[in-house]
Amino acid sequence: TKNYDYLIVGAGPFGMIFAHEAAKRGKRSLVVEKRPYIGGNTHTHTEHGITVHDFGAHIFHTDNKEVWDYIRKFAEFNGYQNQVVANYKGTLYNLPFNMNTFYQMWGTKTPDEAHAKIEEQKQIALKDLGDRQPRNLEEQAISLIGTDIYNKLIKGYTEKQWGRKATELPAFIIKRLPVRFIYDNNYFNHRYQGIPVGGYTQIFENMVAESNGLVDVLTDTDFFDYKETLLSEFPRVLYTGMIDQFFDYKFGELEYRSLRFEHEVIDSNNYQGNAVINYTDSETPYTRVMEWKHLDGLADEGKTIITKEYPQEWDRSKEAYYPVNNDKNTQIYKAYATEARKSHPEIIFGGRLGKYRYFDMDQVFNDAFNTVRQEFGIDQEFNFAHD
Ligand code: FAD
Numbered sequence: 001t002k003n004y005d006y007l008i009v010g011a012g013p014f015g016m017i018f019a020h021e022a023a024k025r026g027k028r029s030l031v032v033e034k035r036p037y038i039g040g041n042t043h044t045h046t047e048h049g050i051t052v053h054d055f056g057a058h059i060f061h062t063d064n065k066e067v068w069d070y071i072r073k074f075a076e077f078n079g080y081q082n083q084v085v086a087n088y089k090g091t092l093y094n095l096p097f098n099m100n101t102f103y104q105m106w107g108t109k110t111p112d113e114a115h116a117k118i119e120e121q122k123q124i125a126l127k128d129l130g131d132r133q134p135r136n137l138e139e140q141a142i143s144l145i146g147t148d149i150y151n152k153l154i155k156g157y158t159e160k161q162w163g164r165k166a167t168e169l170p171a172f173i174i175k176r177l178p179v180r181f182i183y184d185n186n187y188f189n190h191r192y193q194g195i196p197v198g199g200y201t202q203i204f205e206n207m208v209a210e211s212n213g214l215v216d217v218l219t220d221t222d223f224f225d226y227k228e229t230l231l232s233e234f235p236r237v238l239y240t241g242m243i244d245q246f247f248d249y250k251f252g253e254l255e256y257r258s259l260r261f262e263h264e265v266i267d268s269n270n271y272q273g274n275a276v277i278n279y280t281d282s283e284t285p286y287t288r289v290m291e292w293k294h295l296d297g298l299a300d301e302g303k304t305i306i307t308k309e310y311p312q313e314w315d316r317s318k319e320a321y322y323p324v325n326n327d328k329n330t331q332i333y334k335a336y337a338t339e340a341r342k343s344h345p346e347i348i349f350g351g352r353l354g355k356y357r358y359f360d361m362d363q364v365f366n367d368a369f370n371t372v373r374q375e376f377g378i379d380q381e382f383n384f385a386h387d
Contacts, residue, residue: 002216004030007230009223010240012040013361014351016204017368018238018375023211024387025376031215032230034222037201038208040240040351041321042361044199048265048303050293051199055319056259056309057082057276057290058200061188062362068192069385070365074203077194080295082187086278088152095278096187097149098180105148111181118179121146133171140171145179156282161311162257170326195295237344238371240351242320243336251335254356256320260310262286271304286310323356348375 006022008015011033019029037043041055059082062068071077084095094100102114125142134140137158141150154177155166162169178189186193196203208215223230223241231237239246244254275294279286286308293304314320323329333356340349350371352359359367369384 002028002030004028004216004234006030006236006238007032007234008238008240010040010351010353011035011038011204011217011219012240012351013042013204013364014240014354014368014371015040015238016207017365018350018372019215020207020211021368021372021384022375023214026214028214029216030234031217032221032223032226033217033219036219038204038217038219039201042200042203044201046199047305050298050303050305051195051296052263052292052305052307053200053290053295054261055321056261056307057288057295058361059188059193059195059295060361061190061193062360063190063192064362064366065192066369066383066385067362067365070369071196071203073385074206075196075198075200078197078296079193080195080275080297081193082276083185083274084187084276084278085274086153086157086280088156088280091152093153094185095153096178096180096185097145097153098185099183100185101149101153105152114181118146118149121148136167136171137169137173138166140174141166141177144174144177153280155280156284157278157280157287159282160285160287163311163313197296235346237347239347239349240354242353243333243340243349243356246349247336247339251339252332254329254332254336255324256314257322257324258312258314258318259321260312262308262310264306264308266304266306267302268304269299269301271306320353323352323358325357329356 005027006029008019008029008031011031015031016038019031022029042058043054044051045054059080060071060077086093086095093104099111099114102108102117106117108114108117122143122145125146129139129143134143138155141154158169159166208217224245242254272289272291274291276288276290278288288309290307290309291304312318340347348371349355350367351364372378373380373382
């Protein structure tokens, strides 16, 4: 019965930022969220004093100062830097590929030695290829980095991620393989990085709390149970669910990869000594094991919580995580996006499911700012962090 200005479907980062910023401009929103909590895939909860990320490790990293200053208005960040270790059949390597990895792989100690080794490996692969282009992911990866790193650190992991042999995967999945000729295990190349102390969910709770009562959230509420009524009652809608589902899959179904997470509480102070360990062989059924306390630098006596991440085929009964951006899906997405503009100009389709794109959190924040700019006629120069 309240006079809402916006219906927002999905209480993930995109929806919550929009609701918060609309409230600052005096607009009232109703957010419907099908899950029992807000925060979308960034949702975290606390157990045994440890912050657990429910949908895989979320490390905030960005070069965008506006986004970095903005998010820190809603939570304090620690100085966590992601440093991933790979376990290949019991031998450990540092990631991403850097001087530590090359030393562990070949015993090379200087950048020149490492360069020469990679060049030597690449030349063998390029000779095998002759003049033709790499036809699949395996050929592509070997031509970029050689066989040793490919076989031990890329092949098994990638095949598990995609559920297909590397020789059956398209070459375009790997465009470049960044290598660093310095001893530096920092996974991300971004200036700002960290984890919110106490988790991500508080960020979105604080956005609601700081909205002058203009944001109402209904959890456990699936938009599709009330679609027609909601659309007829709300003048303007922000939809962050799956775009193909909105149109009842009339142009076909967009494909995703899914994941299954297995959480375990373990009676140990320190189970694996690192937040993330990747299992890069093809036999281990999971791709990574997270030990959450290391994201917070906690060393509490007693318990620890780990999560194993298993890739799996997606179907409509499972969570959709990674879009499969091949030609077929790109065409299908374009058909939906065109239809959306034509038949529903009153609806903004946003976020990773509404746009069928993999977005890191900072990209979602930036995209949400741009949507707010557009919706409220705000200048490009306007800085949301200083508002
Ligand atoms: P979401 O967070 O997915 O929110 C959409 C919300 O809409 C969900 O809560 C959903 O339940 C709801 N919804 C959907 N349909 C309906 C409906 N019909 N009715 C009601 N509600 C509905 N990013 C990083 O920056 N760093 C990382 O380290 C990182 N790690 C990641 C690891 C994994 C395994 C995954 C999958 C993603 C990771 N990301 C990471 C990306 C991050 O999760 C996204 O950027 C972010 O969640 C996108 O926000 P969103 O609002 O677009 O979508």
